[in-house]
Structure formats: C-alpha cells, structure tokens
Amino acid sequence: xxxxxxxxxxxxxxxxxxxxxxxxxxxxxxxxxxxxxxxxxxxxxxxxxxxxxxxxxxxxxxxxxxxxxxxxxxxxxxxxxxxxxxxxxxxxxxxxxxxxxxxxxxxxxxxxxxxxxxxxxxxxxxxxxxxxxxxxxxxxxxxxxxxxxxxxxxxxxxxxxxxxxxxxxxxxxxxxxxxxxxxxxxxxxxxxxxxxxxxxxxxxxxxxxxxxxxxxxxxxxxxxxxxxxxxxxxxxxxxxxxxxxxxxxxxxxxxxxxxxxxxxxxxxxxxxxxxxxxxxxxxxxxxxxxxxxxxxxxxxxxxxxxxxxxxxxxxxxxxxxxxxxxxxxxxxxxxxxxxxxxxxxxxxxxxxxxxxxxxxxxxxxxxxxxxxxxxxxxxxxxxxxxxxxxxxxxxxxxxxxxxxxxxxxxxxxxxxxxx
Amino acid sequence: xxxxxxxxxxxxxxxxxxxxxxxxxxxxxxxxxxxxxxxxxxxxxxxxxxxxxxxxxxxxxxxxxxxxxxxxxxxxxxxxxxxxxxxxxxxxxxxxxxxxxxxxxxxxxxxxxxxxxxxxxxxxxxxxxxxxxxxxxxxxxxxxxxxxxxxxxxxxxxxxxxxxxxxxxxxxxxxxxxxxxxxxxxxxxxxxxxxxxxxxxxxxxxxxxxxxxxxxxxxxxxxxxxxxxxxxxx
Numbered sequence: 022x023x024x025x026x027x028x029x030x031x032x033x034x035x036x037x038x039x040x041x042x043x044x045x046x047x048x049x050x051x052x053x054x055x056x057x058x059x060x061x062x063x064x065x066x067x068x069x070x071x072x073x074x075x076x077x078x079x080x081x082x083x084x085x086x087x088x089x090x091x092x093x094x095x096x097x098x099x100x101x102x103x104x105x106x107x108x109x110x111x112x113x114x115x116x117x118x119x120x121x122x123x124x125x126x127x128x129x130x131x132x133x134x135x136x137x138x139x140x141x142x143x144x145x146x147x148x149x150x151x152x153x154x155x156x157x158x159x160x161x162x163x164x165x166x167x168x169x170x171x172x173x174x175x176x177x178x179x180x181x182x183x184x185x186x187x188x189x190x191x192x193x194x195x196x197x198x199x200x201x202x203x204x205x206x207x208x209x210x211x212x213x214x215x216x217x218x219x220x221x222x223x224x225x226x227x228x229x230x231x232x233x234x235x236x237x238x239x240x241x242x243x244x245x246x247x248x249x250x251x252x253x254x255x256x257x258x259x260x261x262x263x264x265x266x267x268x269x270x271x272x273x274x275x276x277x278x279x280x281x282x283x284x285x286x287x288x289x290x291x292x293x294x295x296x297x298x299x300x301x302x303x304x305x306x307x308x309x310x311x312x313x314x315x316x317x318x319x320x321x322x323x324x325x326x327x328x329x330x331x332x333x334x335x336x337x338x339x340x341x342x343x344x345x346x347x348x349x350x351x352x353x354x355x356x357x358x359x360x361x362x363x364x365x366x367x368x369x370x371x372x373x374x375x376x377x378x379x380x381x382x383x384x385x386x387x388x389x390x391x392x393x394x395x396x397x398x399x400x401x402x403x404x405x406x407x408x409x410x411x412x413x414x415x416x417x418x419x420x421x422x423x424x425x426x427x428x429x430x431x432x433x434x435x436x437x438x439x440x
Numbered sequence: 441x442x443x444x445x446x447x448x449x450x451x452x453x454x455x456x457x458x459x460x461x462x463x464x465x466x467x468x469x470x471x472x473x474x475x476x477x478x479x480x481x482x483x484x485x486x487x488x489x490x491x492x493x494x495x496x497x498x499x500x501x502x503x504x505x506x507x508x509x510x511x512x513x514x515x516x517x518x519x520x521x522x523x524x525x526x527x528x529x530x531x532x533x534x535x536x537x538x539x540x541x542x543x544x545x546x547x548x549x550x551x552x553x554x555x556x557x558x559x560x561x562x563x564x565x566x567x568x569x570x571x572x573x574x575x576x577x578x579x580x581x582x583x584x585x586x587x588x589x590x591x592x593x594x595x596x597x598x599x600x601x602x603x604x605x606x607x608x609x610x611x612x613x614x615x616x617x618x619x620x621x622x623x624x625x626x627x628x629x630x631x632x633x634x635x636x637x638x639x640x641x642x643x644x645x646x647x648x649x650x651x652x653x654x655x656x657x658x659x660x661x662x663x664x665x666x667x668x669x670x671x672x673x674x
Contacts, residue, residue: 031460039456046452215445308441312449342582349583350590350642364477364522368470369529373463 027371030331033324034374040317041381044211048388051214057266057392061094062167068151069099070166070227073143075136076117076157077107082272084116089160091125094167102126103143108133113157136223137239137246144238153227155269160188161225162268169227172262179259180228180251181267182209182221186393188270193405194280198273200406203389204382206265210392213263217309219291219318220248221261225269232259242297244430245290252298255310265392277409281417288421289430291318296425322418329415471530475539478526481519482542488515489549516550517592519543520602527574541609547601548611554599564655566595568645569630570602571621580639584627587642597655 072090076083083104090102102125106114120126129142140154151173155161161183169181184206190199212218221228226247236257242249254261274280295318301311383403391397424430523543526536557563570588572581588600603612605623619630625637631648646652 035456035460038459039452042455042459043448043452046448046455050448305441309445312441312445345579345582346586349586349639364474365525367529368467368474370464370467373466374460377459377463 026331029327030371031374033320033327034378036317036320037324038374038378038381040313040320041378041385043313044208044385045381047211047214048207051211054214055210055265055392057395058164058168059266059395061164062171064167064170067096067099068170068173069101069149070095070151070153070170071101071103071143071147071149072225073103073105073140073147073152073154074157075105075107075139075143075154076109076113077133077136077139078109078111079113079157080111081116083113083157084119085160086155086157087117087120087126090155091123092163093161093165094163097125100125100166101147101149103146104128105139105142106130107136107139135241135244137241140246141238144233147230150230151227152230152233153225154223156224156271158272159185159224160270162270165225165264165267165269166227168267169225169264172264173227173229175260175262177260178262179232179254180221180226181262181264182213182218183225183227183267183269184209184263184265184393185222185224185269185271187273190273190402192275194277194409195273195275196402197405197409198280200386200400200402201410202271202273203393204386205389206392207385207389209263210265212309212314213261215309215313216260217255217314218261218263219251219255219310219314220245221251221254222269223247224271225267243290243293244286245294248290248294249297252294252301252310255301255307256298277413280409281413281420284414284417285420285424288322288418289424292322292421292425293428295319322422325414326418326422329411471526474522474526474530475535478519478522478539479542481515481522482539482546485515485519485546485550489546489553492553516547517600519546520600537607540604541607544603544607544609544612547603548615551599551601564597564651564658565599566597566649566652566655567599567601567631568649569615569619570600571605571616571619571626571628571630572602573605573623573626575606578626581627583639584629587640587645591642591645595652595656597659598649598652 074083074086074090076086079086087102087104090100093100102120102123104117104120104126106117106129108131114128114130117128121128127146129146131139131142136156143154144152151170165183169183172178172181186202186206187195187199190196209218223246228250232250232254236250236253239246240249251261274283295315298315301307302315304311386403386406387397390400520543523536523540527533527540530536551567554563554565554567558565568588570584572578572585574581585602588602591598592600603615605616605621605626605628619628619635621628621630621635622637627637627639629636629640629645631645636644
C-alpha cells in the first residue's frame with residue numbers, strides 16, 4: 022500500500038514539476054514581451070467602455086468601488102458605469118443612489134438572481150464597443166483601463182484580464198492571500214503567452230462587445246461565470262490577453278471561513294465548468310487550454326489533497342510513535358544526547374523531488390513579486406502562504422470535490438454574508 | 441496547437457525527466473554512501489571482535505587487568521541507530537537487510553566473546569536480548585525500543601542485543617530456538633536467563649538487574665575521582 026502511495030506521489034510530483042518547468046520555458050522564451058509600465062501613459066484613441074458593478078449587500082464599500090472607477094485616468098465621455106443592486110437586503114441601493122445625478126452612471130435595482138444576472142443586465146444596457154465588470158469589493162488603479170486598452174490594438178485580442186492584488190492585507194489570512202495573488206500574476210502571464218487562460222476574472226476583465234454578441238450573455242455557470250465565459254471564448258478560438266500592470270485591488274476575505282467559502286466556490290466552479298467543457302481536453306484544435314490549463318488544474322486539486330493525506334498520515338504515524346515512546350519512558354530531554362551526524366540527514370528521492378517542486382513554486386512567487394513591484398524582496402509572508410494554504414486548502418478542495426460530485430452549488434450571497 | 445507547442449511539450453518533458461532522474465540518482469548515490477558507511481563500521485567491529493578473540497586465545501592465562509569490557513566494541517549502539525534509520529529511509533531494502541543480517545551476526549559474536557570474558561573476569565557488563573518485529577504494527581515494540589534505548593544511554597554497562605525476529609538468518613534462528621521465543625509474543629526480552637514476553641518497563645528491567653545501579657554509582661565515583669585528579673594535575 023505504501024509503495025502505491027509513493028508512486029502516486031512521484032506521478033503527481035512529476036506532473037506538478039512539469040507544469041512549473043513549462044512556465045519557466047515559456048518565461049525564458051517570452052520574458053522580453055512582459056510589459057510592465059510604471060508611469061502614466063497616453064493613448065492615441067480612447068474607445069468607449071462600459072463597466073458594470075454588480076452588488077449584493079456591499080453597503081458602503083460600493084462607494085469606494087465606484088469612486089475608484091470614476092478616478093480612472095480615462096475620458097469621462099468614454100467611460101460609462103452601470104450599477105446593479107442584485108436584490109440587496111441592506112442599504113447598498115441607497116449608496117448607489119448618491120450617483121444618480123452623474124451622467125456617466127446608470128443605476129438599476131433587481132430581484133436577487135446571482136452575479137451573472139446582474140452582469141447580463143449591464144450587457145443589455147451597454148452601448149459601447151468594450152464592456153467589463155468590477156466586483157463591488159474591488160478597486161481599480163487609475164492607469165488600469167488605459168493599460169488594458171493597449172492590448173486591444175491587436176485586433177485578435179477579444180478580452181484582457183487584469184492583475185488582481187489584495188487591498189491592504191492586514192491579518193495573517195489576507196497576507197497569505199497576497200502571496201497567492203502575486204503567484205497568479207506570473208502564472209496568468211505565462212498562460213496568456215500560450216493562449217491558455219481559463220478565467221477572465223470578475224474584477225475588471227474587459228471584453229470586446231462582439232464576444233457577447235457572438236457567444237451570448239453570461240451563464241449561471243456554477244456561480245463562476247467568469248470561468249465559463251473564458252472557456253466559451255477558448256472553444257470559439259477567441260484570444261484572451263493578460264495585462265500584468267493593470268492592477269485591480271480586491272478586498273480579500275479576512276477570515277479562514279471567508280477564504281474557505283470563496284475558494285470552495287472557485288474550485289467547485291472550475292471542476293464543474295471543466296466537466297461541462299470536457300470537449301476541450303487534449304484536442305489539438307483547442308490548443309494549450311486542453312493540454313495544459315485544464316489538466317493541470319485537476320492535477321493541482323488532486324496533488325494538494327493527496328499531499329495532505331500522504332504527509333498527514335506520516336505525521337500522524339510519527340506522533341503516534343512519539344506518544345508511545347513518551348508513554349514508555351516519560352518526557353525526558355537530554356541535551357547531551359544531541360550530536361550532529363550527517364548520516365541522519367534525509368536523502369530520499371521524495372525529499373529531492375519535493376525540493377525541486379517547491380523551488381519551482383518559489384521561483385514563480387519570486388517572478389510574480391518582481392512583476393508586481395519591479396524589484397525582488399523576500400517577504401516573510403511566503404511562510405504564511407505555505408502554512409495557511411497547506412492547512413486549509415485541502416479542506417476547501419475536498420469540499421469542492423464533494424460538492425462537485427453531489428452537484429451541490431456554493432452560494433455567492435452566502436459568501437458575501439460570511440464576510 | 442502548432443509545431444512550436446509540441447516541441448515545447450517534449451522539451452519540458454525531457455527537462456522534467458532529467459530533474460527526476462537526477463533526484464533519483466542523487467538519492468541513490470548518497471544512500472549508497474551511507475550503506476557503505478554502515479558496512480565500514482561493521483567491518484571495523486568485525487575486526488575488533490576477531491582481534492579480541494585472538495587476544496583472548498593467545499593469552500589463556502591473561503591477567504584480567506588487561507581485558508575488560510572495553511575490549512568489546514563500543515560502536516554497536518551507533519550501528520544499531522544507523523541500521524534502524526536506513527531501514528526506514530533507504531529504498532534499497534535488500535542491501536539494508538543484508539547489513540542487518542551482518543549486524544545480527546556481529547551482535548551474537550560480541551555476546552559470545554563477552555560471555556568468555558565474563559566467565560574469567562569480573563567485568564561490569566549486563567547482557568539483555570531483545571526480539572522485535574517489523575512485519576506488523578507492533579506498538580509495544582516501539583515502546584520497548586524506547587525503554588531500552590533510554591536505559592542504554594543511562595547505563596553503558598547494559599549491553600542490548602536487539603534482533604528482528606523475522607530476519608532469515610540461521611544463527612539468529614538458533615538463538616530464537618535456544619531462548620524459546622515465539623512470534624506471537626513479541627516483543628520479547630531475555631534477561632537473567634529468563635524470557636519475558638510483552639512490554640517490560642524500565643522499573644522491571646532495573647529490578648531484574650539491581651547490579652546496574654551499583655555499576656552506575658561506581659562509575660560516577662570513578663569519574664569524579666578522575667576529574668579531581670585531572671584538576672590536581674592542572
């Protein structure tokens with residue numbers, strides 16, 4: 022049995038390392054194409070853009086979101102906002118009404134129908150060539166829209182995903198997420214180079230309106246409509262870009278429970294959408310999305326769960342033996358008994374493979390940090406990331422897999438209410 | 441997907457495979473060095489035993505002053521730890537089992553020599569035989585090992601000979617027959633010419649060997665005297 026577990030470990034480690042090496046090779050091929058602008062830019066042409074802000078029980082935070090959109094460095098006559106109250110039970114709509122007199126803004130209130138329905142309402146009232154959405158728990162960098170719009174100079178580009186970073190990470194849970202978001206910057210950029218992005222995030226992904234004209238509106242899509250639309254675009258052969266310098270600040274969940282609910286929904290959505298789009302898997306005509314992104318998503322879900330059980334069972338066995346030893350001899354601490362002998366250093370293949378896998382993940386973290394900040398600085402938050410994610414991620418993955426098997430959907434509104 | 445993508449997939453596969461094979465090779469190389477280290481220690485112990493035996497035979501009428509417990513190798517304990525570590529961490533189990541057999545033989549030879557010395561001289565050595573199993577989940581074996589390891593640290597006069605019951609070795613099988621050890625009653629401890637099955641506590645072992653406490657007092661007294669002499673000398 023333990024032999025089988027070790028071989029499963031090797032297989033999953035091989036696949037994980039394969040994905041990381043793949044990103045490294047892409048990075049070496051395309052590193053000069055990573056554009057990060059730190060200074061304000063000017064565009065020759067400013068296409069008109071509509072941004073929908075769907076909100077459910079966001080209270081006053083919707084004000085910050087809308088204010089950040091209004092503060093975008095973009096001509097006012099070219100930027101339109103559609104605020105949609107998705108049946109909030111708090112005072113969200115009152116906060117929205119404060120913008121009633123602004124000619125850039127239209128405000129709607131509807132019965133609660135989920136985020137996708139609010140976004141579709143925005144699409145219905147959109148009259149511009151470009152459309153996007155901004156979750157009402159997010160803020161945008163003043164330069165973000167201009168930086169995104171430069172990618173649309175390429176007529177093949179149908180959507181551009183921004184770079185999401187955490188807004189004022191204060192506690193341990195948020196600091197751990199900060200590192201996770203930085204890791205995603207590098208991953209997403211590498212995926213964009215091989216046209217394999219599988220999600221156009223809710224916060225501030227911008228689309229050409231043709232995307233929805235040709236493919237139809239957002240779908241319920243297991244409460245992850247931003248993943249589904251990206252997969253629909255990949256099926257239609259539409260190119261999705263990533264702007265690593267178009268920053269969107271998201272208010273990361275403050276509690277473990279909030280993080281757990283959010284990630285359970287994301288992973289559940291990924292699994293269910295990947296099943297719905299199983300025709301993409303390993304088909305040459307769909308390219309790298311089916312050969313790399315979707316299979317590697319499944320590998321990471323399996324890998325983290327397996328690692329948790331594999332390492333956990335060994336740790337439990339170790340604790341069991343230690344408790345047996347202590348029960349036999351009592352708790353004794355003999356300083357003289359400690360002597361260093363290199364013989365007792367672990368030199369197993371498992372250790373070296375783990376070192377390779379973790380080194381490759383650390384490289385991704387380093388690159389994400391460097392793209393974001395323009396400099397490399399070691400942050401102790403990396404430890405928080407490994408600790409929090411190692412301990413909690415297996416549970417949201419297990420729950421998401423369990424929910425996916427039972428087709429039990431996570432609730433977006435419940436997630437917001439838990440904050 | 442174009443040709444460039446295919447080439448990239450193959451390149452990445454080859455790099456990953458190389459890294460994996462490097463990890464396997466590095467582990468195998470370092471573990472090989474470790475097993476070599478174990479073998480070298482065993483060879484050294486073997487020579488020590490042979491040397492002591494020869495010395496013993498040469499000096500039939502030797503003075504007990506010349507031969508003491510120190511004639512017995514002090515490295516058996518160190519070796520036991522290394523073999524136990526190798527068993528848990530090194531994949532090449534055949535090689536580890538071979539070394540374990542060698543170790544078991546050395547322990548038996550060490551015991552025979554010790555008995556010869558004990559029969560002629562008053563040496564402060566107390567032998568104890570410990571039989572365990574690794575084939576089933578033996579919680580009492582874990583506890584018994586912990587007790588014996590601790591006692592061995594506290595009382596260097598206690599010479600623990602530990603044997604894996606399931607090791608296929610004729611000399612060990614003979615020992616098992618002589619001591620009438622049964623595989624269903626493990627762990628088993630043979631001390632003071634009696635076999636005890638199941639877990640034996642520290643108190644029980646110390647009660648069986650009251651001389652251990654006397655040896656400890658004598659040892660500590662001698663050490664204190666030596667320290668005092670060294671201080672005076674300085």
